[in-house]
Amino acid sequence: MAVEPQRDDGDDLVGADRPDVAGGELLDRALRAVREDDPGGFEGVRSSVLERVRRTVVPADPVLVRRADGGVDHDPDGSRTWVSSRVVRSAVRRLAQRRVASAPASVQVDVDEEHVTRVRLGLVCSYGTDVRSEAAEVRGEVQELLVSLVGPDPRGAVDVDIDVVDVVEGDPRLV
Amino acid sequence: MVTAEPPEEEASDAALVRAVGAGDAEAFxxxxxxxxPRMYRYALRLVGGNDTDAAEVTQEALISAWKDLGTFQGRSSLKTWLFRLVHRRAVDLQRHRRPTPINDDLLSRFVPEASDNPLQDVLDAELLAALQQALDELPWHQRAVWLLREVEGMSYDEIGEALALPVGSVRGHLHRGRRTLAERMARWR
Incomplete structure (x- = not known):
């Protein structure tokens, strides 16, 4: 892991600021050595961090799954099915990440009494995109996703708020 | 529906930050x-070459980043922000653990893998150990500024943001740090 520093302001060790003392040359050599040195040990840190991230419990609410007719989905014994709002949020994010002209910057799923009441989606669009039609398409896709995931809500289609937070040149998933 | 396959190109820092804000652990x-790796290297040199402390500092900085990236405003670059987190965690660690003992295993830790030039490797290892000892004797800000400038190649502005110092102070710390390190390396000769 040798990362070459990028000088951007004209400063260099060989210049007016370089110490004109006997150890200057040794310091240069030590600096080259430290830049090229791979101290090792980061792999363990990486694993530990990613494991902690994976175990992070994001606050979530249960969403009751419904049948196609809007009734509560349960088996003959009366057992019902719930989906965590965390799962809903993740599914909405993945759906939004598949688009070309926009990318998600934030996803929030509001739940009240086991119903998804609102999805708030922050989007970054590529320059030149018709943001109104993009928002309308995304809104429709999210509503379809919700129906396929937790069934239709008898209260009606879930509100999906789209907030275009930025416009960028190029693929918004990359820039 | 206008959809696309996942891009093969590397995402920019800004795009990764946005994805993390939307809950994407893969982007993180x-x-x-x-x-x-660079955060860890900086932490290691900053905390006296103690790999346990460096691991703790880097881990806590990255966990803080995961928790706070959703609110990252982009006023500084992601790199500068991450190094600032490392620096803060290192400061916290030093406050709680002073005085930091010199690690007796310092030399052995720097012994590199065998290569085509074993004599040069031994010299480099000794140089690194001497440099680490000299760094440990530097005042905190001089040490941090020198590492960020000389090893990580940051600009004065970036260092100022990472350490919450005016650029003039960054220059001053760097000048004094270089001079002191050179003097101490001369003693080692």
Whole structure:
């Protein structure tokens, strides 16, 4: 892991600021050595961090799954099915990440009494995109996703708020 | 529906930050892989070459990043922000653990793998050990500024943001740090 520093302001060790003392040359050599040195040990840190991230419990609410007719989905014994709002949020994010002209910057799923009441989606669009039609398409896709995931809500289609937070040149998933 | 396959190109820092803000743990993994090794190297030199402390500092900085990236405003670059987190965690650690003992295993830890030039490797290892000892004797800000400038190649502005110092102070710390390190390396000769 040798990362070459990028000088951007004209400063260099060989210049007016370089110490004109006997150890200057040794310091240069030590600096080259430290830049090229791979101290090792980061792999363990990486694993530990990613494991902690994976175990992070994001606050979530249960969403009751419904049948196609809007009734509560349960088996003959009366057992019902719930989906965590965390799962809903993740599914909405993945759906939004598949688009070309926009990318998600934030996803929030509001739940009240086991119903998804609102999805708030922050989007970054590529320059030149018709943001109104993009928002309308995304809104429709999210509503379809919700129906396929937790069934239709008898209260009606879930509100999906789209907030275009930025416009960028190029693929918004990359820039 | 206008959809696309996942892009093969590397996402920018800004795009990764946005994805993390939307809850994408995979984007965070990319940030960890992009900057984690350099954060760890900086932490290691800053905390006296103690790999246990460096691991703790880097880990806590990255966990803080995961928790706070959703609110990252982008006023500084992601790199500068991450190094600032490392620096803060290192400061916290030093406050709680002073005085930091010199690690007796310092020399052995720097012994590199065998290579085509074993004599040069031994010299480099000794140089690194001497440099670490000289760094440990530097005042905190001089040490941090020297590492960020000389090893990580940051600009004065970036260092100022990472350490919450005016650029003039960054220059002053760097000048004094270089001179002191050179003097101490001369003693080692």
């Amino acid at each position: 993994r990319e940030i960890v892989d992009r900057y984690g």
